[in-house]
Amino acid sequence: MSFLSTYANPTRFLRFAEGALPWLSGVTLFLLAIGLYGAFTAPPDYQQGETVRIMYIHVPSAWLAIFAYVVMTSASLGVLVWRHPLADAAQKTAANLGAAFTFICLVTGSLWGKPMWGTFWVWDARLTSMLVLFLLYLGLIAVRQTMDDTPRGARIAAIMTLVGAIDIPIIKYSVDWWNTLHQPASVFRIDGPAISGSMLWPLIVMALAATTLFLTLHVMAIRNEILRRRLARLSMQAVRAGESAGEESMEAAE
Amino acid sequence: MSDHWFYIAAAYGVTIATLGVTTLRIVLDYRRLRAALARFGAAGARDQEEG
Numbered sequence: 552m553s554f555l556s557t558y559a560n561p562t563r564f565l566r567f568a569e570g571a572l573p574w575l576s577g578v579t580l581f582l583l584a585i586g587l588y589g590a591f592t593a594p595p596d597y598q599q600g601e602t603v604r605i606m607y608i609h610v611p612s613a614w615l616a617i618f619a620y621v622v623m624t625s626a627s628l629g630v631l632v633w634r635h636p637l638a639d640a641a642q643k644t645a646a647n648l649g650a651a652f653t654f655i656c657l658v659t660g661s662l663w664g665k666p667m668w669g670t671f672w673v674w675d676a677r678l679t680s681m682l683v684l685f686l687l688y689l690g691l692i693a694v695r696q697t698m699d700d701t702p703r704g705a706r707i708a709a710i711m712t713l714v715g716a717i718d719i720p721i722i723k724y725s726v727d728w729w730n731t732l733h734q735p736a737s738v739f740r741i742d743g744p745a746i747s748g749s750m751l752w753p754l755i756v757m758a759l760a761a762t763t764l765f766l767t768l769h770v771m772a773i774r775n776e777i778l779r780r781r782l783a784r785l786s787m788q789a790v791r792a793g794e795s796a797g798e799e800s801m802e803a804a805e
Numbered sequence: 806m807s808d809h810w811f812y813i814a815a816a817y818g819v820t821i822a823t824l825g826v827t828t829l830r831i832v833l834d835y836r837r838l839r840a841a842l843a844r845f846g847a848a849g850a851r852d853q854e855e856g
Contacts, residue, residue: 602809605816612820651827659816666809764824771831778838785845 559637561777568774575767582760589753596750605663607753610738611761612655616684617719619649619765623691624716627709636780637773639705642712643695644772648765650688657681668732676725677733680718687715700780 590607623645629638660678661671672678691708698704726735737745744751 604813608816608820651823655820655823658819662812662816666812768831775831775834775838778842782838782841
């Protein structure tokens with residue numbers, strides 16, 4: 552909590568970003584290199600053959616699509632409870648990243664589905680709930696673009712995010728609650744992963760790489776949002792200064 | 806590679822393109838904002854000197 556209160560100050564956050572970004576980028580590149588090496592040297596699946604290599608990008612992107620929404624939900628609470636501008640910036644910027652990861656998840660899933668299921672798309676519970684998540688992200692991005700950076704816009708986006716959070720457990724448990732073409736969970740299971748260790752480690756490394764990539768891009772995007780708001784404030788001050796100077800010169804002329 | 810190489814290459818291609826465009830947009834946005842803020846800083850300093 553003290554970490555949060557320390558870095559919740561925009562100026563302190565900019566200093567934190569300055570120091571953290573080189574490390575985050577370095578760790579991401581390192582993990583990506585190891586993960587991709589593992590993804591392309593892991594043995595082919597006995598049923599799916601080489602096509603299983605799509606798993607190393609599809610599964611991490613699905614996890615990150617959900618993780619981004621969890622980040623947005625937490626930030627929305629920060630907006631509604633504490634009305635903190637940094638929470639608002641975090642909520643706003645995570646939507647673009649979440650949409651990107653959800654898009655990757657849907658497209659790679661489709662490209663995996665065609666050779667394995669014989670179709671690019673089925674209106675299956677998991678696929679449909681993931682598509683709903685993508686539409687939620689697009690809706691939230693549209694709300695932010697139409698309402699600018701007003702406190703009202705931030706509150707509406709935060710409430711929409713909290714309402715949309717109902718989709719997260721639906722995505723997670725859709726494969727258990729309904730009969731789906733999509734396979735059930737094979738990593739996070741009570742009785743342990745149902746996946747061979749030779750395939751599991753590259754998957755975990757790729758998931759860590761995707762997580763650090765998300766964190767890197769999120770810190771960069773929050774930094775941009777802080778600078779954008781500073782610029783808007785300075786522009787507004789310059790306009791006001793110009794207006795008052797104009798009024799003074801008109802009064803002097805009169 | 807199997808007969809399904811097209812699907813594997815397309816999946817990795819779409820991922821690289823999407824993440825590449827996302828990263829590039831953020832980096833270019835940062836450069837644009839820094840340049841705009843620097844112009845404001847320069848204008849502010851000029852105003853102070855003139856004032």
